[in-house]
Amino acid sequence: MKQMKKLLASALACLLLCQGAASAAGGDAGQAWSRPEGDGSxxxxxxxxxxxxxxxxxxxxxxxxxxxxxxxxxxxxxxDGYLFATVPAENADRPLEVFRGDDPVWTDLREQYLAANGSSDLQIRGVVRGDNAGRLKQDAPLTRAEGAVLMARLLDLQPAERPGYSDVSPDTWYHEEVSAAAAAGLFAADGRFLPDQAMTRAEFTVLLARALSFVGWLDIPAEGNLSGTGLMDAESVPSWAAGAYQALFACNPGIAPVTEKPTGAYHWEDAPVLGDYAEPENPITRGEAITSMNQAMRWVPCYPTEAAIQFGLDREMPVIDGSTSTYPYTQGVYSVLFTNGTAHPQFPKSHSKSFASYERLIRGEADVLFAATKASAELESLAAEQGVELQYIPIAYDAMVFFTNLENPVNGLTRQQIQDIYVRNAYSSWDQVGGPEAKLLPYCRNTDSGSHALMERYFLEDGKLSLASEILQGNVSVAMSSALTDVASALSLDPPAYAIGYSVYAYYGSYEEMMTDVTPNKLKLLAVDGVLPTAETIADGTYPLADYNYIVLRSDEPKDSPARRLAEFMVSDAGQQAVADSGFLPLAVK
Structure with a gap:
């Protein structure tokens, strides 16, 4: 495989080099795109x-x-035909070209695949060089001087004045790099640098995070919160390093150095449970440092795709919000428009839920929504009071769906029966709607949810009717996921009892597959007025509760704004592919 790779490489090398040189000389369209990072440095x-x-x-x-x-x-x-290069601003006018490097041959490794992950890429890019004998020494501790040299090369830092450390003299091999790293704020000002001292994992994690922040790619919180990292020894991470760990873990858990080892607990069949340990005070090896740097280069930078550039979303995205069920749209859009889309500074970590997101759009705090339903009568009234008109652009098919326990012999209900269940609490047993003698347990959603807005539209006469108080007092599912798990968990065989709940088709399809982590009980969709919800019946409108998902914006949104550009993207071929990839039904069902 290695020989084949080199043969193929040699066939393309001339073409790549020639094209790169042409780009440098002529400034073709491929090299025309550029973007300042951070403060423009x-x-x-x-x-x-x-x-x-x-x-x-x-x-x-x-x-x-x-x-x-x-x-x-x-x-x-x-x-996709390009590489991205990030250079100091003073070098931005220098011509660039693509080239093919040679894999290093480390003399101290019997098998090259044992080399630290990323040593080849970082060597080709001029960061990792090994020693004078061509040894990688991947198991040796990384010294503070070596750490400074690695970061100075990574950031292309230029030597500054004397670093101010009493133990770093001008005749040392690392003097220029230490002075450059210190001037960039990568190391704290101190009397001594301790160049030969091994760096700890915590120290290197902070150094790497500061380097990425210096470019403008990473925000380091002043006070770190490690609750979301999953580290088994999070309490051992010193407070001065917690923000760096949090920032890197938010990009990808594989960046910061960790050790996977048994936690002391066991799975079934006595298999040990493994966990990630930071071990922050342990010296970091050269191999671990190389791996962390390579992972950072893979998971931290956020580059635009051709689609982002084409639709003018490469530099600024609109502020996106929406309902819980439509959050996959936001995730899908960012993954299509950017590499490492979740690292984009405008990527929202969650949606505000349906009612609150509409409020934010009306107040101008959000630019655009992904919505499973149009605004409720209450929200439309609020918009009118604020002088706001909402514009709804369909981007996908979806539908309100009802479901029950798989064991329930009932396969469908009429719209009238559903209204009788939820508005009048008319039935206590399934035999009253043509089923077995078994208790009927209706679950509803909270009244500020998108699912409740659908209930208002189809069964509550746009808010003129209300859900039965008995249901609201005891059987409210407060989350999209619990709407399914509550119904599944309510199953009772002795005495028989089956539940009913509602959601939207796309969310039901994606979450129902994951419910086995919560309950072994399974669900099934119910036909409404004799029609079962499927991709086909929803798309052709034969399912009576079929509708659209929308991208929603204010009607006075400027023509060329990021919100308008995103709306244009969503109905394009690329946008509709993003819809499909996000688990929804694109407008052109294939």
């Missing part, structure tokens, strides 16, 4: 490679300055 530039390359042919590609042949450390992997 760095510029990211898209450099044209060879379009349509197979994955195996893209290995070992990187970007270098065409005038000197010096590699750009902050360069991406091949992405």
């Amino acid at each position: 760095y510029i990211t530039i898209r450099v044209s490679g060879e379009p349509g390359m197979a994955l195996i042919d893209t290995f070992d590609l990187a970007v270098r300055y065409a005038d000197t042949g010096e590699p750009v450390a902050l360069s991406s992997a091949y992405l």
Whole structure:
């Protein structure tokens, strides 16, 4: 495989180099795109490679300055015909070209695949060089001097004045890099640098996070919260390092150095439970540091795709909100428009739920919504009071659906029966709607949910009717997920009792598969007026509760705003593919 890769590489090398040189000289469209990072100290530039390359042919590609042949450390992997290079602003006008590097041969490793992950990429990009004998020494502790050198190379930092450390003299091999790293604020000002002292895992994690923050790619919270990291020894992480750990874990848990080992607990059949341990005071090895840096280069930078550039969303996204059920749209959109979309500074970590998101849109706090239903009568009234008119653009098919326990012999209800259940609490047993003698347990959603807005539309006469007080007092599912799990868990065989609940079709389809983690009880969809909800019956409108999902914006939204551009994207071929990839029914059902 290795030999084949090299043969394929040699066939493409000339073409790549020639095209890169042409880009440098002529400034073709491929290299025209650029973006300032952070405070503008760095510029990211898209450099044209060879379009349509197979994955195996893209290995070992990187970007270098065409005038000197010096590699750009902050360069991406091949992405749909391009590579991205992030350079200091003062170098932004220098010509760039794509080149193919050679994998290093580390003399201290019997098998090259044992080398630390990423040593090849970082060596090609000029960051990792090994020692004079060509040894990687991946198991040796990383010293503070070596850490400073790695970061100075990664960021292309220029030497500054004397760093101010009494133990770093001008005749040391690391003097320039330490002075540059200290000037960039990567190390704290202190009397001594301790260059030969091994760096701890916590110290390196902070150093790496500061380097990424210096470029403008990472925000480090002043006070870190490690509750979401899953680290078994989170309490051992010093407070001064917690923010760095939190920031890196938010990008990807594989960036910060951790050790997987038994926790002391056991699965069934005596299999040990494994957990991640930071072990922050342990010295970090050179191999671990290389792996962390390579993972950071893979998971932290956020580059726009061709679609983002085409629709003008590469530099600014609208503020997106919506209901819980439509959050996959936001996730899907960012994954289609960007690499590492969740690292985008505008990526929302969650939606505000249906009612609150409409309030935010009306108040101007959000630019656009993904909605499973149009605004309720109450929200439309609020919009009118604020002088706001809402615009609804369909982006997908969806429907309100009802479900019950799989064991329930009843397979469908009429709309009148559903209204009788929820408005009048008319039935206490399934035999009253043509089923067995078994208790009927209706579950509803909270009144500020998108699902309740659908209930209002189809069964409450736009708010003129109310849900039965008996149901509201005891059987409210307060989350989209619990709407399913509550019904599943309510199953009783002795005495028989079956529940009924409601949601939207797309959410039911995606979450129902994951319910086994909560309950072994299964559900089934109910036909309404004799029609079972399926992709086909929803798309052709034969299912009586079929509707659309919408992208919603204010009607006075400017023509060329990010919100308008996103709406245009959502109905494009690429946007409709994002709809399908997010688990929804695109308008052109295939």
